[in-house]
Amino acid sequence: MVNKDLIPKYWYNIIPDLPKPLPPPRDPPDAEFSRIELLKKILPREVLRQQFTIERFIKIPEEVRDRYAIIGRPTPLMRAKRLEEYLDTPAKIYFKFEGATPTGSHKINTAIPQAYFAAEEGISHVVTETGAGQWGTAVALAASMYDLSSTIFMVRVSYEQKPMRKTIMELYGGKVYASPTDLTEFGRKILKENPNHPGSLGIAMSEAIEFALNHNFRYLVGSVLDVVLLHQSVIGMEAIAQLDELGEEPDILIGCVGGGSNFGGFTYPFIGAKKGKKYIAVGAAEIPKFSTGKYEYDYPDTAGLLPLVKMITLGKDYVPPPIYAGGLRYHGVAPTLSLLIKEKIVEWREYKEEEIYEAAKIFMKTQGIVPAPESAHAIKAVIDEALKAKTEKERRVIVFNLSGHGLLDLGNYESIRRRVEK
């Protein structure tokens, strides 16, 4: 039985503790409509309120803590002893296993409160986009928990590569479409230009928002925005308590970055509590936002229905390479994380598909868990840091977030294997 007392009572918001004020979301100059005003029709009211709060701690509703218990929170903090031995490192390696939730990733941590707030407001139907399908699955489950209908716009390449994800979303009661669709004006425009468009997260996001607006449904947001990183802080809050119980002081904290939600959720409570010496955000070399992205105001979605936010970005129209299978395909980085990277509080790394594939295999050999390809990016950085600790003969404590399992991503591994092992 899960002990509910071990589930955090508060979410942590890093905004008041940032080294510099966070540039606020804003409307484009001379815009024909205000995106900030439009947010009131897009997001559930309480989600919008939390997006703009500057309070450091926000109470988690008891009803949400009950649901967190049902999905198995707190998630385990595990020691990767066999991996340490395999690498012959003096470092100690721990991981927070977010793959232990029923949907297989951390995404459910924000889907639950968002669905709860929507239901409380009398909303009957929620809409979202999904890339790999982890977020869509989380929304379909959270919606079904609160008897809401759900519609999910899934990036077309993933829809075709990942039929099993679609099946789960449908089993939870979601309705799934391959985006670009002809259900929205924006989708029709994209299809007119290119009927074989593979889709992107930015496009699917715009379609979901437009669809929600057209039907007076509400849109649930899966990453990037501050409110999502706030909800994800349960990961880091639990990890701090779990490490305290073991009497461990972390030196290095590592997580992978798509939009930045699992990374922020995991590391921000540590950063806020001044625990840890180094924080490493890991992205994909194939979607090189850290190395080549610009830090500027850009739209989170391709149609530009959401307000401009200041972030590291490859541009809202960015389309990832279609053969790449490692995840982390979103074009931008959450504004708080972008700021922390610019201020050099958080370091970044980028790894190639073949590197994360080898890291995933080492993790499977030693720890037995199939990691999500996204999480394998973090594992690669963990291995590098553990080997560095060996060269430098330092007994460092490395903690990483294993954001998801990869049992529904075997097609991705198959595709990488075919290319890497030729």
Ligand SMILES: Cc1ncc(COP(=O)(O)O)c(C=O)c1O
């Ligand atoms: C398992 C897993 N990890 C990480 C990510 C990246 O997203 P974020 O950076 O918001 O955590 C995703 C996105 O779909 C994911 O499914």
